[in-house]
Amino acid sequence: MKLYGYSAYELLDMLSSGKCSSAEIVRDVMERAKETQPLYNSYITFNDEGADDAAKADAVSEKRGSKLRLCGIPVAVKDNISTKGIRTTCASRMLESYVPPYDATAVANLRAEGAVIIGKTNMDEFAMGSASDTGYFGAVRNPVNTAYSAGGSSGGSAAAVASGAAVLALGSDTGGSIRQPAALCGVVGFCPSYGAVSRYGLIAFASSLDRIGSIGRNARDVYLLHNIINVADVKDVTSSYKKISFNLKGSLRGLKIGVPGELFSPQISDDVRAAVEAAVMTMESRGAVVKYVSLPSAEDAVKAYYIISSAEASSNLARYDGVRFGYRTDNYSDLSEMYRKSRTEGFGDEVKRRIMLGTFVLSEGFCDSYYKRAAALRTKLCREFDEVFGSCDIIAAPVYPKAGISLGGSISPVECYSADICTVPASLAGLPAISVPCGRNADGLPIGLQLIGKRFGDAEVLDAAYGYELARGDVYDRA
Amino acid sequence: MEIDIKKIAVLASLEISEEEERAFSETFSEIVDMVSELPELSDAEPYVDRMELRDDTIESCGISRSGLMDNAPQSVNGYFAVPRTVEQ
Numbered sequence: 001m002k003l004y005g006y007s008a009y010e011l012l013d014m015l016s017s018g019k020c021s022s023a024e025i026v027r028d029v030m031e032r033a034k035e036t037q038p039l040y041n042s043y044i045t046f047n048d049e050g051a052d053d054a055a056k057a058d059a060v061s062e063k064r065g066s067k068l069r070l071c072g073i074p075v076a077v078k079d080n081i082s083t084k085g086i087r088t089t090c091a092s093r094m095l096e097s098y099v100p101p102y103d104a105t106a107v108a109n110l111r112a113e114g115a116v117i118i119g120k121t122n123m124d125e126f127a128m129g130s131a132s133d134t135g136y137f138g139a140v141r142n143p144v145n146t147a148y149s150a151g152g153s154s155g156g157s158a159a160a161v162a163s164g165a166a167v168l169a170l171g172s173d174t175g176g177s178i179r180q181p182a183a184l185c186g187v188v189g190f191c192p193s194y195g196a197v198s199r200y201g202l203i204a205f206a207s208s209l210d211r212i213g214s215i216g217r218n219a220r221d222v223y224l225l226h227n228i229i230n231v232a233d234v235k236d237v238t239s240s241y242k243k244i245s246f247n248l249k250g251s252l253r254g255l256k257i258g259v260p261g262e263l264f265s266p267q268i269s270d271d272v273r274a275a276v277e278a279a280v281m282t283m284e285s286r287g288a289v290v291k292y293v294s295l296p297s298a299e300d301a302v303k304a305y306y307i308i309s310s311a312e313a314s315s316n317l318a319r320y321d322g323v324r325f326g327y328r329t330d331n332y333s334d335l336s337e338m339y340r341k342s343r344t345e346g347f348g349d350e351v352k353r354r355i356m357l358g359t360f361v362l363s364e365g366f367c368d369s370y371y372k373r374a375a376a377l378r379t380k381l382c383r384e385f386d387e388v389f390g391s392c393d394i395i396a397a398p399v400y401p402k403a404g405i406s407l408g409g410s411i412s413p414v415e416c417y418s419a420d421i422c423t424v425p426a427s428l429a430g431l432p433a434i435s436v437p438c439g440r441n442a443d444g445l446p447i448g449l450q451l452i453g454k455r456f457g458d459a460e461v462l463d464a465a466y467g468y469e470l471a472r473g474d475v476y477d478r479a
Numbered sequence: 480m481e482i483d484i485k486k487i488a489v490l491a492s493l494e495i496s497e498e499e500e501r502a503f504s505e506t507f508s509e510i511v512d513m514v515s516e517l518p519e520l521s522d523a524e525p526y527v528d529r530m531e532l533r534d535d536t537i538e539s540c541g542i543s544r545s546g547l548m549d550n551a552p553q554s555v556n557g558y559f560a561v562p563r564t565v566e567q
Binding site: 098099101102234237238300303304306307314318321322323324325326327328332333334335336338339340341343344347352353355356357359360361363369370373374376377379380412413414417418 | 482484487488490491492493494503506507509510511513514515516517518519520530531532533540541542543546547549550551552553559561562564
């Protein structure tokens with residue numbers, strides 16, 4: 001078997017016992033990434049220095065007498081996370097030639113542990129979308145079936161991991177952008193507690209919601225990656241000093257699982273509902289205790305999410321003015337025309353829609369009826385979660401209403417936004433949440449089980465996911 | 480509700496052409512209708528997550544000035560260049 005097919009934890013064992021070298025792993029994965037690129041379009045930029053980085057990781061490990069924790073493991077990085085010297089575009093014409101002069105903290109953490117950045121993954125433009133089809137570099141195809149989208153916005157990261165074009169990947173999740181593509185591609189995607197991973201170097205979309213998280217083929221790999229980026233950072237004022245150190249046990253005995261009716265709404269298709277319910281029953285058969293709970297505000301969470309995230313986006317994206325970095329138009333006669341034309345030509349339609357929505361909800365006379373109501377709903381939802389976690393350890397729900405998103409299908413923005421119903425509640429409340437594969441529908445398309453934990457209950461979430469994988473039995477961890 | 484797309488575009492420093500305006504207005508109205516159905520909650524205070532602010536301290540970051548300027552669309556003698564904004 002080619003090395004790209006192995007999990008990170010297997011490769012690290014093989015490296016330790018001398019069965020392969022970092023250079024061989026990186027070569028195999030890079031070859032696979034380049035071979036699958038025309039099929040799935042997972043990447044925007046490859047890191048041509050990957051082989052050198054592998055050699056460096058080996059040399060450092062040798063010098064210190066033990067392997068670095070991610071020595072030689074090829075990691076793909078979503079293209080909205082800054083990588084020093086490697087182009088970082090946010091899948092936008094606006095940043096088509098932007099090369100960050102520094103690494104995001106999460107990337108620096110990876111490099112320090114010997115991980116090799118294999119390339120920058122494709123996504124929705126500025127992470128705004130659900131099918132990785134709003135970007136300037138074309139849509140990402142699902143490796144399971146290329147007629148379908150890889151999901152979004154971290155579609156490239158999920159597709160790369162699913163197809164062996166990376167062993168692990170970093171994504172970002174604002175309203176479900178790690179969990180949903182992970183579910184659709186049949187991999188594991190973890191959105192940690194807000195504050196658990198530094199946002200320094202993550203190009204901002206909605207700062208009170210944005211999180212960097214981990215994607216892998218199984219819970220063990222995701223746990224491995226999360227532990228490396230779960231580091232407090234003074235450069236992110238919202239980052240927490242809670243370092244979550246633990247070992248995976250995978251026991252489900254006595255685990256109290258809350259099942260909220262609002263997240264199993266009629267919008268959820270029958271195949272998704274059946275797979276998620278079966279997964280909960282599997283956990284129950286291993287000693288978990290299931291309880292039906294209620295999150296009344298979850299039904300309105302999508303509306304609050306689109307108001308808050310768009311408001312923050314309109315402010316965050318005001319920095320793109322064609323002066324210090326990014327695209328500048330060729331045709332202008334004065335400064336304001338330069339701003340306007342640079343932004344109009346540099347941004348795609350979905351980004352413009354969100355900026356305009358955010359501008360509208362914050363504009364004079366509308367702020368009280370939109371932004372303030374959304375903020376109040378967010379508070380109410382947080383309280384409802386607190387109440388549920390008074391009697392439950394974890395919440396189980398679907399990730400996405402459907403098992404697949406057809407590429408090229410035309411759905412309205414409202415339909416697309418409404419489908420985020422299962423992922424945005426945990427986003428608004430800053431809670432850790434994971435998507436784990438829990439079966440496939442009749443067409444062979446993967447379905448994800450979402451497990452949501454209490455704030456900084458990241459360990460419980462990863463452990464429950466691992467417990468579910470053990471209970472499920474068939475481990476889908478080969479590319 | 481009548482939404483003045485042109486005015487929002489001006490505020491957002493974006494241009495919407497005449498052709499785009501109709502299609503854009505339609506989807507924009509649908510989105511605004513969707514998010515308009517939020518309940519009024521008078522008792523809930525906005526969610527505030529207290530942050531520990533730190534002092535700004537100067538430290539070496541290893542980023543050269545030229546490394547930063549390389550990303551500028553136009554620079555002159557190490558400065559960002561923009562169209563003239565002040566009359567001579």
